[in-house]
Structures are given as C-alpha cells and as structure tokens.
Amino acid sequence: MKNIVLFGPPGAGKGTQSAHIVEKFDLFHLSTGDIFRANIKEGTKLGMLAKEYMDCGELVPDEVTIQMLESEASRHLGQGYIFDGFPRTPAQARALDDFFQAKGEQIDAMIALQVPEPELRERLAGRAATSGRPDDANPAVIQNRIDVYNEETAPVAEHYRKQNKFRDINGVGSVEEVFGRIADVLQALGEKA
Numbered sequence: 627m628k629n630i631v632l633f634g635p636p637g638a639g640k641g642t643q644s645a646h647i648v649e650k651f652d653l654f655h656l657s658t659g660d661i662f663r664a665n666i667k668e669g670t671k672l673g674m675l676a677k678e679y680m681d682c683g684e685l686v687p688d689e690v691t692i693q694m695l696e697s698e699a700s701r702h703l704g705q706g707y708i709f710d711g712f713p714r715t716p717a718q719a720r721a722l723d724d725f726f727q728a729k730g731e732q733i734d735a736m737i738a739l740q741v742p743e744p745e746l747r748e749r750l751a752g753r754a755a756t757s758g759r760p761d762d763a764n765p766a767v768i769q770n771r772i773d774v775y776n777e778e779t780a781p782v783a784e785h786y787r788k789q790n791k792f793r794d795i796n797g798v799g800s801v802e803e804v805f806g807r808i809a810d811v812l813q814a815l816g817e818k819a
C-alpha cells in the first residue's frame with residue numbers, strides 16, 4: 627500500500643478527487659481541514675484554536691497541526707493514506723517523514739494538482755453557496771488563502787522533488803478527466819484499483 631500526498635492550492639479539487647481515489651483505491655483519506663472543521667463543530671479546545679486561524683485564511687500553527695496529525699495518522703498505518711491538506715509547510719513535511727520513518731513507512735509520492743489562480747478564485751467563490759464554509763464566503767479570505775499557499779505551502783513541493791517523489795497533474799478539466807490523470811499515476815506506482 628502506498629502513502630500519497632495530494633497537493634495543490636485551495637480550490638484545486640483535493641477534497642473532490644480524494645473522494646474518488648478512496649472509492650477506487652483502498653486508501654484512507656486524511657484531511658487536516660476536515661478534522662479541524664469537525665473539532666470546531668464539536669466545540670473542542672483544538673477546534674476553538676483552529677477557528678481563529680481558519681476564519682482569516684491563515685495556517686494553524688505547525689506544532690498544533692503536527693501533533694493532531696500524528697495522533698490521527700497512528701490509527702490506520704498500513705492501509706495506505708491519501709493526505710489532503712497536509713503537509714502545508716516544509717516543517718510539516720519533515721515531521722511527516724520522521725513520523726513515518728519511525729513507523730517503518732514512507733510517503734511514496736506527492737501528486738500536485740495545477741490550476742491557474744483566476745480559476746481557483748472562481749471555483750472557491752462558486753463553492754461558497756454549497757460548502758457552508760465561512761472561509762469560502764469572503765473574497766479577502768479566499769485571496770489570503772491563495773497568498774498563504776504561494777508563500778508558505780508551495781515550497782513543500784521542493785521537499786518531495788528532492789526525493790524524486792513529485793508528480794505534476796493538470797488539474798483543469800472535468801472531475802473525471804482529472805481523476806483519470808491521478809489514477810494513471812497511482813497505477814504506475816503499483817497501486818491496484
């Protein structure tokens with residue numbers, strides 16, 4: 627089983643494609659954004675802390691995010707993960723490598739969805755009507771999420787490029803077309819549908 631990082635800016639389609647990947651390949655979907663939103667709904671301490679950052683489109687601090695991720699990722703080791711929204715900083719990527727190394731596992735590939743910025747803005751604004759996410763509803767927050775991605779998250783690609791694990795995918799097209807490209811990469815890695 628492979629451990630995959632699905633990467634890309636906000637609005638690139640990571641959540642949508644993760645659902646398709648889980649349906650076709652037997653991987654466990656771990657989305658840090660979903661876990662934070664569940665904590666906000668339940669009113670936990672972690673949720674209250676995360677909300678302050680999420681509402682303005684900033685990243686939740688590494689320390690908090692890494693600790694949460696490690697406790698969640700301990701649960702399904704061996705099944706193969708599809709990480710969605712993590713790692714978002716080089717420090718998170720290093721922490722994930724160390725965590726997996728200690729468990730005798732590794733990240734096998736980062737699949738990066740490439741979508742031009744004007745299309746991202748359009749998709750996120752369109753999604754606001756159905757997602758119920760406050761961070762999709764405000765154009766200033768959308769722009770900040772894109773800026774934070776460019777400044778803090780985009781460098782994570784380099785981490786996996788250096789390990790020869792980086793795979794670029796055109797994220798423009800129908801959901802099925804983009805999924806077909808992802809499935810090709812997964813199958814080339816030896817993942818069975």
Ligand code: AMP
Nearest residue numbers: 658659679680684685686691711712714
């Ligand atoms: P997402 O659902 O992936 O779009 O994430 C929504 C928000 O949750 C982000 O804008 C961040 O505020 C926070 N978040 C999710 N994943 C991470 C992460 N790996 N590191 C820091 N903050 C995160």
